[in-house]
Amino acid sequence: MKSIEWLSCVKRGCGIGQYSDLIAQKLRAKDINIQLHRKGNPNDYATAFPHRSLRNLRDYVAPYYLKKHLDQLETSSDIYHADNIDAFTALVFSKKSEVQKKYVTIHDVIPIACAHLNWFQDRYYRFQLKQGIEKSEKIFTVSHFSKRDIIKHTGVHEKKVNVVYNGINHNVLYPNDQQVENNIFTIRYIGGLGVSHKNATALIEVARILEDQNISYKMQIGSGNADLTLLPVLVEKYKIKNVEFVGFVPDDQKRSFLAEADCFLFPSLYEGFGFPPLEAMACGTAVVASNCASLPEVLGDAALLSDPKPDEMAKNIIKILKNKELQKELEEKGIRQSQKFTWENTVNELLTHYQS
Template sequence: MEIDYINGLKTDEIFGMSKYQSEINSRLGNIKLNRIEYPDISKTPGVNKIVEYFVYPFIVKKEVTKNNVKHVTRQDLAFLLELIDLKKTIVTCHDIIPIAYYHTQNPIWKLNAKGLRKAEKIITVSEFSKNDIIKHIRYPEDKIEIIPPAVNHNLYYQNRNKSILKKYGIKEDEKVILYVGAEEPRKNIQVLINSFDKLKSKISQIKLLKVGTPNYLGVREKLLKQIESLNLQKDVIFAGYVPESELAKIYNAVDLFVFPSLYEGFGIPPLEAMACGTPVITSNSSSLPEVVGDAAIIIDPYDANKFAEKMYEVLINDGLKEEIVRKGLRRSKMFSWEDSARKTLKVYKEFRP
């Protein structure tokens, strides 16, 4: 069986949506993917997006095969279904954040919404995202399949070792709070920094390590101003993008993972942290309670005082930490890429004649 795999930008970087696709793809067995992508021609922000909007539709139209299932792998490529007459279409929609959270009036996202409505099937990642799609896109519930992300347990497993932290100038005797993710308003990093500042008044030998790239105009600058105003320049470390093998080592090296996001379609990092034996504190918003279950401390994402209080409790209370770690290890094993691949294969087979 061959799938026209409409995947957007060709990149070797693995994070978020690309991680979801690559993990499932590697487990699809005899499925052949006709990858339809466009080249990474520039690191200048916005240039590749211009190619995506104005050139990629012509690439897709030229390279699709008439009788193949067409799998559009991201919700922000759904506009292609509005521009091209495609049959047997599946769209993987991780979330509709621009519509549901930011209330965008962007014309491209209006096209994406119309494209999503034209899909014959939507794959999404959580009950929360499914409900958002039904509510905001007005898409039929019975045509949505939930296939959640998971954890690669061959990579993310408990192997505690602090040596990787030397690379970031962190001393052996310092406690480390980790955040993994992009930088945009909904990620709520400003509250994390405020709560870290409050925590530092109780635990002086502590660092906040932030992994991930800035992806939203002006947010990094605001964060740096906030950090400077709190005199935390030496205590907040921006690691940028790191490859997965290094990320697994970082999860295993830190004392606590904090994920204060206001809105997530799913949220893979808390699961990866759990799989590495790191306790997790996260928000009680959007899909996150659905992801972590009872295996993490969940908090009102606007309450910096509560975040600071709970971070302190976990760091000084070994019994509490061990309980959260134990529950987290068990919870992470409930999410399997093999299971997600089987469900994806089942969706593909629904389109067989």
């Protein structure tokens, strides 16, 4: 294998951006000649291509700027791997389109499965998805659930879709040496709030049930856009006293935020993989989650899974709150489950596919 060009239309900070960055680092550590092309700051393995944000259109014009960048790229590599369908579209319309080994990662098909796009966004997404399905040599996805969903919504042959799980960075996310004893049972959440499939209103409904039952608890919700949602309005409406919106949790504070919770609550209705609850497990925290989409596959029996209805999830919260032995069992199971997912495993599986 001579070299790999890894293509991205996003910066490092978002989920897909971190996926690309960590894979590039791991491949480089194996002395693989890899160059990551992305928005954001350049470094020894990443080249930043010039782009304009154009406000709300930035996600739609990014492939154009990546295409221009690829047209000017003088190097010729064995493998071109796009981290999403937008970057793959840039490759298809660039001068590099004739390379044989064109791969794409399709993390999920949430825009179709959850139907939350407007007419233009939906057409644009389906166009990019079609490019990835038809013109890639192989498709990678991050769970068997996502594979089934991709096949269901596109009709692509199952042999073309390959499951390679995401990893957890266990050098950054790990348990405390000693369990923090909170004065009050602390429930925490990290994740999206503004899209319906995240089911974030269930967080507030669970809090309401706990307060109605005079349960002593504290819930802290980490996300940068709470004020743009109805969640604070619901807290006010229900007169809930013990919910706090703590804002965006930076990467250097994520481990402590997760590790110092008594329970992590994740009511999502749809996940292609589901990083937040697995990251909480890696930090040694008991997890209560919905039994939807990829979550049973990724979390296994190391979490208390239930129907995403608030009353069912509240019951599981109360089970942990009242049973320290159960909490300890879930913490230990969660650590073991999270250790099955490493970026080392991810890149090893990718290399096997590249070399086949």
